[in-house]
Amino acid sequence: MTNLLNIVFAEPYRLGLALLLIMSFVGLNAAYLVWVERKGAGRFQRRPGPTEVGYAGLIQPIADAIKLLSKQLILPDGLDATLFRAAPLLVMAPALISLAVVPFSEKLLGRDINVGLLLIFALGSINVMAIMLGGWSSRNKYAIISAARVVSQNVAYEIPTLLVVITMIMVTGSMDLNEIVRQQAGGFWRWNLFRWDVNPLAPVTFLIFYTCMLAETNRAPFDMAEAESELVAGAYTEYSGMGFGVFFMAEYANILLGCSVATVLFLGGWQSPVGIGPGLFWFLAKMYFLVFSVIWVRWTFPRTQFYGLLNLSWKILIPVSLFTLILTSAMMKMF
């Protein structure tokens, strides 16, 4: 996209167009990932899932969207209306902006900047704050409990995530996502997932990143924010209509982002594992495989207990990721 668009458009327009494309990409994906989730859940549970609304239920997301858009937006009495309205947007926006630096193929990326990784993780923390705002401004006890949970959960999981990312930055020596992908050229054994030479625990690093990604996107088995059987609908309890719809979409946008970053960091991004095929195809294939695994996990595991979740982070993930970091730096120093 860069080269082509550079010719046609001047910089500000180009970025605007890129954001527009990303927004439609995310919107379409969020809608159809819901469909995949519902279909997938159906298959995991020996039932057909949506079938009647359009062929194989393909119009289902559109019907849902029409309904949510035309639904009354209730502002319950006595809440902080500004924050209540801002929260869904604040959840959505960082994911959209972050996707602008993700290289979908060598050429197809919104903005090629050399601190892309930094940008993503800097924006990623806004997401948490937004859910907290939503919960807090709702003036609902369930929502407040949920907000408190989200904050402590995300604080606990930011640390191992960042430790893993630092390890990867050390391995690759770059914060430029495209550069990281370029380094992994030449077959799947060159992926960062298999960089035994500098990081003997590379697959473990990937697993830690994957777990943290599940936790940070509030997906099962770490879906404390929306723990249905405990907190009704968690931070979203008071949101109706599209307010809830945007939260719902943001969840999928964040999954997309998380899986994209995992693909870039560990699975070689748009590099083909066997040396053939277009980059975009391989990137999407890898990313959607990860997305599918996220859905798979959700419909298989029960929810963890809250202290179990924090114990996992503070007692296992952080020490292990610290150890990997030290080990990697030692390896790099020695060899």
Added chain:
Amino acid sequence: MTSAETSPVQAPRETFVLNLGPQHPATHGVLRVKLTMDGEYVVRAEPVCGYIHRMQEKMGENRTYAQFLPNTSRIDYLSAMTYTHAFVGVVERAVKLQVPPRAEFIRVITSELNRISSHLVWWGAFLLDLGGFTPLLYAFDDREKILDLLEGITGSRLTYSYYRIGGLYNDVDEAFLKGTREFVAHMRPRLKMYRDLVTENIIFRKRLIGIGPIGAEMCRKYGATGPVIRGAGVAYDVRKVEPYSVYPEFDFIAPTFPEGDSMARYLVRMEEIAQSLRIIEQALDKLPAGPVMAEKVPRVLKLPAGDYCYAVEAARGRFAVRIVSDGKEIPYRVKLRSPSLSNLSLFEEASRGMLLPDALAMMGSLDLVIPDIDR
């Protein structure tokens, strides 16, 4: 680390009241729990009942014995067969009706099928409480097979009213007997699959083991029965201790687990499904021929003055009917002793100092049917 160890409840700093229900996904019906909380710790959990009080005892006092019979399958709708069994049992006992053996055997078979279907619903709903959605659908899939069998002979999926005073509504057919054998053969490997899929899951084990301990003494003080007391290591099962119907003829055990935590109650129920399958198999083998209705059932039933009791082991524990008769066609007083009420009454004491999700997991492990509490 269990939640009670780190609980600040000994000296709560600042508390707030959280109203759980009457519409809340975890209460499986319309129970309301008034929670006084310190953060996420439960300082006091006060169940508020009565949101589905349906006057069952009052209705017992203004209709005849036969007319009250359909009500019994609507008290605990998941375990309708056993509840009807208790009611027909008490009337048969009072008017000294001899029920034909074939009818008693079929009662045992259907009661045990009903117990399995009840436990399956509980299993799915309990996993739903823990945030796992898929097992519910697996459980309902197997449950549909039982419902097909029972529907074939009773005409109803849930509220059977299949037992009549003096016997049964009708005899079972070949399709039922064959289908039941097939179901037993089908269910055994499924139980193994459930174990592999859920019981061995590490997240699941961590959420249950050591959580929500209920001791034998607490069960005794509150009158908790069924899987709750057997999960505390006491082998109390009405079918064993106070045998009724033809249960003494079968070889089965009342499974107990001494730990008293949520896991023990879970394992008791899973083991009970296996034991029920054993009973069904033996009953099918021994099923005698003959009529299914006693010969001389009086058209107008009048119980001699006095009071009569009959207790059965329902899926949730001991269910007892006490009828006080003054010699008329309608009872003077019908008292229904529901297991869920006694099982829930210990919740306030047992949940003190627990974290909210743990307390809800423990409430799920008590297996409550709210209309059974409220009657």
Added chain:
Amino acid sequence: MEPQDDAQILKDCAPFVKFAKLDELLALGRANSLWPLTFGLACCAIEMMAAGASRFDLARFGAEVFRPSPRQADLMIVAGTVNKKMAQAIKTLYDQMPEPKWVIAMGNCAISGGPFVFPGQYAVIEGVDKLFPVDVYIPGCPPRPEALIEGLLKLEEKLTGKRRWPVVTPK
């Protein structure tokens, strides 16, 4: 131009131009995305769960998204007996649901009090339509899951004016 001419032009164009009315689109969207409130009262709730489970699968019609919060639900399935103690709570739940919203009264208890009505009864509300408007009534004690699905189709029919499948009458 005279208004009659407008009408005439519209009529002339009818074979070539389709005027998709927004209302119809909205109705179609709403009818195909009825999210029920997770709200079971008694026996009927078990059949409601069964309707959502594998054999009957409400998901086929996009109605399996049981939302625990009334703010996100479109449809309240009153599945069971409502008594006087519950009446206030259920009315609050109805008020908390955002417009447009629909109610299905599932089972005899929700329709009329069902088997629990007798002279001198002191607890049961004799029909939830005494509390708020009801769109579809499903009789039965309890209704089978198929009946619930039929009720859902009836509600869709009410919204869109069209029936999803033709009705098959037994010969």
Added chain:
Amino acid sequence: MNSKLPLSIPFQPVDYAAKGYHFDAVIAPDKVVEMAAALDAEGFVLDTITGVDWMAEGQMEVVYDFFCLEKALRVAVRTRIPRDNPEIATISGVYPGANWHERETHDFFGIRFAGHPDLTPFLLPEDATYHPLRKDFVA
């Protein structure tokens, strides 16, 4: 624990096959706490507490059912109190499980359990003042 019948309560044997319980005792209303303590010491479990309204005789009967965990041993203890002033001591101090049974009996019959921690309506609405299972109750 091998439960036996406490000697302090005047138990009469009953035909189990015909009635469904083994022993029956009628005690004075002021002896209920003593009775509960004696049965508790022997390891009995409280099955249920219920009332019966004998309107013709102007009395309320309170029936306590107990059962035993190890063997088939079921006892009923009954006591009668005047209908115009139905008051009896609570046994929820001995059996905490009696709390809800007594509240329910209070709901249905208006029997006041002296010393009970909380006699607010249990199954009836919070503001209910009627007692539906009394024989003279009119809705």
